[in-house]
Every structure is written in C-alpha cells, then in structure tokens.
Amino acid sequence: MSDHFPFWSGVALIGVLLLVVAGLLAYGARLLWRRRRIPKLIRTLRQLTPWIVTDLLLPDGLDSKIPMDCLVLTGQKLHVVQMFRIEGSVFGSANMNEWTVLGRAGRWTFPNPLLSGPLRSLAIQESLVERIPVQVDYVFWGDCRFPKGKADGVHEMAEYLESMRREIGQFGEPPATWQNAWESLKEGRARTVTATRRHTR
DSSP states (O other), rough: OOTTTHHHHHHHHHHHHHHHHHHHHHHHHHHHHHOOOHHHHHHHHHHSSSSSEEEEEOOOOOSSEEEEEEEEEEOOOEEEEEEEEEEEEEOOOOSSSSSEEEEEEEEEEEEGGGGHHHHHHHHHHHOEEEOEEEEEEEEEEEEEOTTTTTTTTOOOEHHHHHHHHHHHHHOOOOOOOHHHHHHHHHHHHHHHHHHHHHOOO
16 A cells, blocks of 8 residues: 555645635636726627727827727727726716715725816827818716716717617618728827837837
C-alpha cells in the first residue's frame, strides 16, 4: 500500500491545483465581465439600429479632446448620448452649476451635464464631413427619480428607448450622404484612439 501512496498523493495534489486554477480563472473572468459589461441602454440601442458607436474621443476645437459615450445616427438626426448611472432623487435645472442627488448614500452633487452640450455638439460638427442635425441627449439609468421634473434633453432610460424606437421606425435608414459622413467619423475616431494609445505608452 505504501508503494501507491506517492502516486495517489500526486493525483490529489494535481486535483487541488486544478481546482485552484479553475477558481482563479473564474474569478478573473468575472472581474473582466464586470469591467466590460455593457449598459442595458447600449445593448438595446444596438438591437434597434446598426448605426451606433460608443466610447469616442474627438477634438473639441480647443486643442483638447472631449469624450462621448455613444453616438446614434437615425434618419432624422445624429444623437450624442451621454449616460449617467444615478441612485436616488436628482434635482437640477438648466441654469444651475451643480445638480444634487439625494440617495441612500446621502447627499452629493455633480456638475450640471447640460453645460457641456454645446461643446459636444461643436466637436461633432467639426468632425463631420457632411452637415447633419445634432442633438445631445442626457440619459439617466439606475434607480433614479426627478421629483421636480427634468430639464430639456434629460431622459430616463425607459422613456428614451421608447422615443428612439419610434424615431428609428418612423424615419428608417439615414440618407446615403449621412452614412458616408458616419463612416468618415468612425475612421477619424479610430485614428484618434490609436494616436492616443501610442501617446500614452
């Protein structure tokens, strides 16, 4: 029996090591998934239309870059979609410098997102080779509420998706000239991202 003991000990050790490795891989995969998971808003928009691109970094005309969460091109306009995950009640208007959130974690403020709208619109127009109507949309998701009402351009996710579904269904595919401008915009975005990565190495 003692002659077989090292063999079975080795088998047991290998089994333990395999379990440890499997556990580490599962944990790493879960972390990767959590980091890369796509908000429901983006997933649903991609089901509605192929004319969508995310995570852009475009020139703002002031020798800097401005990030944009998502662009959606419809047959009516180009939507610049900025996303905010908020838990709690949101209080804010167009003429306030800061908006307030009251939630379980307490009270906190963040800069009025509407103030960056003109700059985002300008950055898009500067990057387009064709004139396209641009609209900046601010979409809030999570367990958030607006007890005092929402400013123009601010949407909760469910109602925003419904409005986009109607717009896409009503206006159909973007015009051919817009599609060409869209492809040029995407190519410019890829060059910008590549250059940024090289610069940060």
